[in-house]
Amino acid sequence: MEGLIMAAQMILGLSILVGVHEMGHLVAAKVFGMRVEQFSIGFPPKLFSKQFGETEYSLSLIPLGGYVKISGMIDESMDKEQMNQEPQDWEFRSKPAWQRLIVMLGGIIVNVIMGIIIFVILSYSFGETYIPKSELNKNGIIAYDLAQEIGFKTGDKIQNINGQEFERFSDLLNPELMMNAGSYYTVVRNGQTAKVTIPAGFMDKIATNKEDEKPHFIGPRQPFEVGQVMTNSPADIAGLSQGDKIVSINNADVTFFDQLQKELEDNAGKQVSMTVSRNNETKTLEATVGEDGKLGFMPVMGLKLASIQPSFGEAIGLGTTKAFSVVWLNIQAFGKIFTGELSAKKSLGGPIAIAQSFGGTWDWFRFWSLTGLLSMVLAFMNLLPIPALDGGHVMFLLYEMISGHKPSDKFMEVAQKIGMVMLLALMVFIFANDIIKLLPTSWVQWLGW
Numbered sequence: 001m002e003g004l005i006m007a008a009q010m011i012l013g014l015s016i017l018v019g020v021h022e023m024g025h026l027v028a029a030k031v032f033g034m035r036v037e038q039f040s041i042g043f044p045p046k047l048f049s050k051q052f053g054e055t056e057y058s059l060s061l062i063p064l065g066g067y068v069k070i071s072g073m074i075d076e077s078m079d080k081e082q083m084n085q086e087p088q089d090w091e092f093r094s095k096p097a098w099q100r101l102i103v104m105l106g107g108i109i110v111n112v113i114m115g116i117i118i119f120v121i122l123s124y125s126f127g128e129t130y131i132p133k134s135e136l137n138k139n140g141i142i143a144y145d146l147a148q149e150i151g152f153k154t155g156d157k158i159q160n161i162n163g164q165e166f167e168r169f170s171d172l173l174n175p176e177l178m179m180n181a182g183s184y185y186t187v188v189r190n191g192q193t194a195k196v197t198i199p200a201g202f203m204d205k206i207a208t209n210k211e212d213e214k215p216h217f218i219g220p221r222q223p224f225e226v227g228q229v230m231t232n233s234p235a236d237i238a239g240l241s242q243g244d245k246i247v248s249i250n251n252a253d254v255t256f257f258d259q260l261q262k263e264l265e266d267n268a269g270k271q272v273s274m275t276v277s278r279n280n281e282t283k284t285l286e287a288t289v290g291e292d293g294k295l296g297f298m299p300v301m302g303l304k305l306a307s308i309q310p311s312f313g314e315a316i317g318l319g320t321t322k323a324f325s326v327v328w329l330n331i332q333a334f335g336k337i338f339t340g341e342l343s344a345k346k347s348l349g350g351p352i353a354i355a356q357s358f359g360g361t362w363d364w365f366r367f368w369s370l371t372g373l374l375s376m377v378l379a380f381m382n383l384l385p386i387p388a389l390d391g392g393h394v395m396f397l398l399y400e401m402i403s404g405h406k407p408s409d410k411f412m413e414v415a416q417k418i419g420m421v422m423l424l425a426l427m428v429f430i431f432a433n434d435i436i437k438l439l440p441t442s443w444v445q446w447l448g449w
Contacts, residue, residue: 002360002361005360005361005362006355006356006360009359012367013354013370014354014374015063017114017371017375017378018066019041021110021111021382022039023039023110024110025068025070025103025104025106026039028102028103028105029068029106032102032103034090034092035071035072035091036054036068037054038055039055039057039058039068040058040059040068041060041066042065042066043062043064043066044060044061045060045061047060071088071090072091072092073091074409074412098401100397101394101398104397105394107390112375114372115323115379117319118369118372120315120319121319122319122365123318123322124315129307130170130305131168131169131170131303131305133167133169135220135305136220136303137158139155139222139223139256140158140221141154141156141157141158141218142154142218142256143218144218144219147216147218150197150199151194151196152185152187153189155189156187157188158185159188160186161177161183161185162183168306172218173218175333176329178203179341180198182198184197200341201341201342204343204347223255224257224260224301224302225299226299227298227299228242229241229296229297230297233295233296234294234295235296235297236296238286238288238295241278244276244278245276246276247282248274248275250273268291268292268293269288269291271286322372323376326373327376327379327380330376330380330381344429348429348430348433349434351434352434354370354374358370386419387415387416387420389423392415392419396415
């Protein structure tokens with residue numbers, strides 16, 4: 001069921017984005033009097049189609065893209081018969097370069113607008129909740145394995161990033177920070193100041209998509225108490241109640257939730273003795289830890305969260321900033337992939353990775369957050385100067401407008417074919433990469449991936 005929910009969210013999200021993108025091309029083309037022959041969400045075979053005026057609108061089976069077919073445009077259809085005829089007034093190729101440029105940018109523009117609108121609405125509707133630096137540094141951080149590798153220790157209190165103040169715990173996890181070797185955190189540890197530096201290639205370790213081997217970096221160290229107890233769970237059978245504070249497990253201190261998790265994982269399937277504080281009284285309870293290393297209750301965390309409820313005007317600024325930060329991060333990431341600082345195999349993901357990001361439960365906030373992010377990513381990817389992408393057409397149109405010379409139809413056909421081969425090769429790589437990431441590590445090593 002989780003797999004179906006993942007797939008359904010991915011298909012819905014991509015269908016919305018592709019539909020909006022292609023509609024941007026269609027509307028711009030019709031405004032300038034161009035004939036649009038086909039509009040499709042998805043790739044053939046067709047599931048449904050309907051003719052309205054000169055345009056056939058269709059929904060197709062393969063939900064990984066879409067297209068519009070504009071008369072007189074050299075595109076993936078490679079309609080050579082039409083291109084060999086004299087240009088007609090309603091064809092793409094007969095229109096001024098500036099009109100053709102707007103048509104090619106139409107999809108990108110509406111994806112950017114959509115991404116901004118989504119982030120603005122989310123900011124305005126849900127506000128922002130975060131762990132402020134003051135709360136984080138009451139107990140310091142949890143340093144998981146990956147953090148320990150570069151020098152963090154649990155309990156470290158982070159003072160600044162690259163010598164600059166920070167406001168929120170989430171600032172410490174900024175992907176831009178992780179991608180730049182030499183970035184550093186200043187921490188206070190046992191009353192002494194220390195520096196923890198991000199090494200080269202660190203983002204590759206963060207970027208893994210394997211859920212069963214997902215590396216942990218840092219987290220906030222949280223005091224806790226028992227929240228809702230699940231019926232017939234080990235916690236329920238042992239007599240734990242909402243509001244209880246677990247003081248120790250087998251005499252090992254569990255002041256913080258990460259300490260509880262460690263003790264439970266170490267005693268999975270075993271009976272443990274718990275010291276519990278309830279209404280200022282101390283009780284001892286016996287519990288059998290589940291095989292999954294859990295007791296079966298929801299923790300109530302002790303750090304106080306700060307919240308912001310922006311006005312609509314403030315939400316416009318916040319949403320726009322979030323939307324364009326996605327583009328900036330993609331620009332930086334692609335630059336580092338081309339220079340070899342980031343691994344393409346670990347950094348790039350396809351449909352399977354996207355579906356995993358949506359998750360196995362339907363959460364509308366997460367759905368729209370990811371859809372907004374993907375809208376900006378789609379706009380960025382389509383602007384890349386690769387023939388067969390919108391950015392390739394834009395590149396040739398800008399050349400025409402600057403030089404005053406239009407590339408020949410033959411040149412455009414060859415460029416389109418080269419672009420399609422490049423895109424197909426990239427798609428094969430991404431699909432293979434997605435599938436290989438699902439395989440056991442021993443298999444991946446054997447494949448040499």
